[in-house]
Amino acid sequence: MIHLAKRAQLLKPSPILMLAARAGELKAAGNDVISLSIGEPDWTPYPNIKEAAIASIREGKSKYTPAAGIPELRKAIAEQASKDLGIPYEVSQVTASSGAKFVLFAALQAIVNPGDEVILVAPYWASYSTMVELADGTPKEVVCDQTVDFKLTPEILKKAIGPKTKAILLNSPSNPTGKIYSRAELSALAEVFRANPQVAIISDDIYNRLCFEHKLAPHILHVAPDLRDRVIVLNGASKSYAMTGWRLGWALGPKEVITAMTNYQSQSVSCANAMSQYAAVEAIKNCDPDVAKTVESLKDRAAVLVKALEEIPGVKVAKPEGAFYLWVDVSAYLGKSLDGKVMKTSSDLAEAYLNDQMVAAVPGSEFGLDGYFRLSYALSKEEGKRAVDRMKVFFAKLK
Numbered sequence: 262m263i264h265l266a267k268r269a270q271l272l273k274p275s276p277i278l279m280l281a282a283r284a285g286e287l288k289a290a291g292n293d294v295i296s297l298s299i300g301e302p303d304w305t306p307y308p309n310i311k312e313a314a315i316a317s318i319r320e321g322k323s324k325y326t327p328a329a330g331i332p333e334l335r336k337a338i339a340e341q342a343s344k345d346l347g348i349p350y351e352v353s354q355v356t357a358s359s360g361a362k363f364v365l366f367a368a369l370q371a372i373v374n375p376g377d378e379v380i381l382v383a384p385y386w387a388s389y390s391t392m393v394e395l396a397d398g399t400p401k402e403v404v405c406d407q408t409v410d411f412k413l414t415p416e417i418l419k420k421a422i423g424p425k426t427k428a429i430l431l432n433s434p435s436n437p438t439g440k441i442y443s444r445a446e447l448s449a450l451a452e453v454f455r456a457n458p459q460v461a462i463i464s465d466d467i468y469n470r471l472c473f474e475h476k477l478a479p480h481i482l483h484v485a486p487d488l489r490d491r492v493i494v495l496n497g498a499s500k501s502y503a504m505t506g507w508r509l510g511w512a513l514g515p516k517e518v519i520t521a522m523t524n525y526q527s528q529s530v531s532c533a534n535a536m537s538q539y540a541a542v543e544a545i546k547n548c549d550p551d552v553a554k555t556v557e558s559l560k561d562r563a564a565v566l567v568k569a570l571e572e573i574p575g576v577k578v579a580k581p582e583g584a585f586y587l588w589v590d591v592s593a594y595l596g597k598s599l600d601g602k603v604m605k606t607s608s609d610l611a612e613a614y615l616n617d618q619m620v621a622a623v624p625g626s627e628f629g630l631d632g633y634f635r636l637s638y639a640l641s642k643e644e645g646k647r648a649v650d651r652m653k654v655f656f657a658k659l660k
């Protein structure tokens with residue numbers, strides 16, 4: 262018998278991928294399943310991205326690449342980020358690898374020592390806490406509920422920082438809430454960071470091009486460029502360019518951190534998929550107009566679904582500002598029952614909603630705040646509407 266290592270014992274599969282897999286099984290068994298679970302665009306990459314990948318294969322550009330990525334990609338990333346953030350980044354400050362998820366994993370491995378605390382702003386993306394634990398760190402969750410519009414405030418931040426704080430993860434637009442920090446809110450947080458120079462800031466910008474009112478989400482570096490030596494900027498091709506399965510993400514930051522991350526990558530995955538890297542160069546350089554059209558479509562879908570959801574008694578929706586998630590307060594239904602089973606948590610509600618109505622929604626508990634559903638609306642308006650109609654039926658059945 263082989264005993265599992267401690268780190269593997271604490272490892273749970275990603276609940277969102279599990280839910281998506283269960284929805285897939287139900288679908289394969291012939292059920293009319295609608296999945297609002299996985300954070301994945303329902304459109305495919307823009308044609309020029311696909312052509313760039315195909316051209317790279319035809320030209321035989323399918324060898325191992327440097328661990329930090331091909332020079333053209335690192336240059337394109339550095340140029341885009343320099344323009345976006347108003348700070349000059351050099352190519353040596355860029356590393357790319359197999360998805361932003363792995364790049365974040367490498368960042369945490371590069372900076373967290375055993376016992377270090379990493380502040381997570383709940384509700385937060387489900388994978389953050391396990392990744393911190395896998396780096397032998399301690400996730401320090403701070404709950405930011407509806408009273409603060411699900412966003413970190415300087416007061417909450419001040420209280421959360423202690424002698425063991427190594428880093429904080431910020432994500433705007435947010436998965437799961439779709440909320441965006443304003444420049445003023447970021448400036449207020451920056452004051453607290455200035456007073457606590459030991460804290461590194463990991464800014465997960467994976468949705469930064471998917472904003473309804475801005476071309477680009479406001480950034481901590483827009484308002485506090487003086488913090489640049491403490492900020493690790495994280496981004497990738499999955500969401501803006503619909504390249505989820507192509508697995509390409511990147512980070513920018515202080516040279517020594519980026520080098521450590523690259524070394525981590527070189528000793529683990531070697532490098533990102535070569536074809537995806539060539540395709541991402543094209544995406545970064547030439548797809549901003551396409552992304553703008555996509556954002557209009559997302560905004561439209563969000564408006565339709567928010568309106569439909571708000572017609573369900575007791576349901577409240579946090580006004581979405583970007584990304585493609587709705588954060589829906591379903592706490593009015595906690596304590597009610599279906600067929601004798603009491604709905605104690607949003608997890609019970611999500612399970613019953615899937616079994617009864619064949620719709621997969623992710624329970625808020627997976628993001629560190631119970632009483633909510635996260636609905637991914639990167640699907641057609643018609644399908645989204647059908648899912649909401651079924652929610653209405655489902656909630657009406659709860660007694």
Ligand SMILES: Cc1ncc(COP(=O)(O)O)c(C=O)c1O
Pocket residue numbers: 300359360361362363386432436465467496497498499505509510
């Ligand atoms: C907040 C957030 N960060 C990072 C990622 C990782 O994206 P990827 O690994 O596909 O680049 C995701 C994906 O769902 C996300 O929602």
